[in-house]
Amino acid sequence: xxxxxSSLEHAQSFVNSLLLSLEEHSIFxxxxxKAIKFWDILLWIDTNDYIGILLGEEEEGNEVTVKLGTSxxxxxxxxxxxxxxxxxxxLVLVARNVRSNNSVEEQQxxxxxxxxxxxxxxxxxxxxxxxxxSDIRENTDLRDSIILMVKGISHFIGLDCIVYESIxxxxxxxxxxxxxxxxxxxxxxxxxxxxxTLTQLFCSVCCQSSDLDICQSEAWICPSCGKHxxxxxxxxxxxxxxxxxxxxxxxQDFKCTRCGAVRRHNLSLFCDCCGVEENxxxxxxxxxxxxxxxxxxxxxxxxxxxxxxxxxxF
Numbered sequence: 136x137x138x139x140x141s142s143l144e145h146a147q148s149f150v151n152s153l154l155l156s157l158e159e160h161s162i163f164x165x166x167x168x169k170a171i172k173f174w175d176i177l178l179w180i181d182t183n184d185y186i187g188i189l190l191g192e193e194e195e196g197n198e199v200t201v202k203l204g205t206s207x208x209x210x211x212x213x214x215x216x217x218x219x220x221x222x223x224x225x226l227v228l229v230a231r232n233v234r235s236n237n238s239v240e241e242q243q244x245x246x247x248x249x250x251x252x253x254x255x256x257x258x259x260x261x262x263x264x265x266x267x268x269s270d271i272r273e274n275t276d277l278r279d280s281i282i283l284m285v286k287g288i289s290h291f292i293g294l295d296c297i298v299y300e301s302i303x304x305x306x307x308x309x310x311x312x313x314x315x316x317x318x319x320x321x322x323x324x325x326x327x328x329x330x331x332t333l334t335q336l337f338c339s340v341c342c343q344s345s346d347l348d349i350c351q352s353e354a355w356i357c358p359s360c361g362k363h364x365x366x367x368x369x370x371x372x373x374x375x376x377x378x379x380x381x382x383x384x385x386x387q388d389f390k391c392t393r394c395g396a397v398r399r400h401n402l403s404l405f406c407d408c409c410g411v412e413e414n415x416x417x418x419x420x421x422x423x424x425x426x427x428x429x430x431x432x433x434x435x436x437x438x439x440x441x442x443x444x445x446x447x448x449f
Contacts, residue, residue: 143190146173176230178222178291183328186222186291188230199223205287207350207434208327210280217261218284222291225254243297250292250301258288258305262312278313282321285309290324329427333372339365349373349431370437373428377443384421387414422448 140146150170157163177187183204201223206215232245265281289306293299307317315322335344341360347369349355355364389398393410404412429444431437 143173176226176233178226178294180291180294181326181328184326186226188226199226203287204350205283205327208280208430209283210276214280214284218287221254221257221288225249225292228253246295246298247301250298250305254288254292254302255305258285258309262309282310282313282315283327285313286322286324331373331376331428331431333369336364336369336372338362350427355435366435366437370432370440373432373437373440374443377425377428377440377447380421380424381447384414384416387416389413390415 136150138146138149140149147170154168154170157166157168173190175188175190177185179185179187183202186199186201186203189198189200201219203219203222206218209215209218228249229246232242237245262281285306289302289309293302293306310317310322317323329350330348331350332346332348334346336347337344338357338360340362341357343357343359345358347355347364349369355366355369356362357364389412390396391398391406391408391410392413394406394408396406396408398406398412406412425444425448429441429448432441432444
């Protein structure tokens with residue numbers, strides 16, 4: 136919720152008064168709503184992709200909070216760091232300008248100038264230097280990572296409606312440099328909120344069990360004691376998960392594309408309604424799941440799991 140208040144004290148007062156009015160309403164009487172975090176500036180996509188400056192008890196004691204699940208799909212540590220640092224730098228500069236007590240019009244103009252100058256120059260320099268040192272067209276993984284960086288940075292900064300038009304023009308120009316149509320599937324932003332949850336994962340330190348989403352957690356830490364989970368145990372569980380995916384794909388049923396009925400005869404190509412029989416689990420879905428687990432294995436140096444995914448996808 137955006138309070139549009141200039142200070143933490145005023146924002147807290149606004150939220151408290153709003154919550155009190157909700158409690159007095161009979162529809163919301165059974166709800167217990169409480170404001171836990173106050174943000175100075177926040178760029179929010181979902182619970183796995185956001186970046187903001189979190190306010191503490193004192194407005195001076197703030198910190199930059201970063202959770203960018205999209206960065207897990209960018210190949211190369213240098214490119215992931217550049218993706219994060221670009222967004223962090225933009226956020227810090229905007230926050231510094233907001234605290235300077237400038238008028239609303241001056242703040243909006245500052246953000247427009249920031250996108251038109253700093254962000255534009257940084258992204259153009261990056262692509263020009265990259266094209267002079269490596270061939271993006273021949274390296275598919277590198278090209279996909281750069282495209283994802285461009286789309287991610289543009290989408291995050293474009294959450295501000297004031298600079299949306301400017302950042303959209305920049306995105307169009309950058310994608311043209313990569314020979315990508317901005318209206319195509321490759322040039323359009325799509326959420327990469329992928330989930331792979333290991334349920335009831337046992338911690339050998341505190342003897343507590345919890346669920347762990349390995350796709351959204353850069354560090355696999357027990358929520359109870361804060362200690363790291365055993366990576367060997369997680370690798371074994373993921374290898375078992377890959378085997379389950381293969382078994383499910385191998386023994387799956389077929390369904391009719393027309394009526395949706397499950398195929399009753401193993402060798403028939405068409406349903407009784409003349410519809411075509413197709414896999415319930417498509418090859419593209421299996422490949423996507425294996426590629427996702429393979430990227431996680433590479434990121435966390437799980438060698439056996441990485442080799443298994445590569446062997447299956449080969």
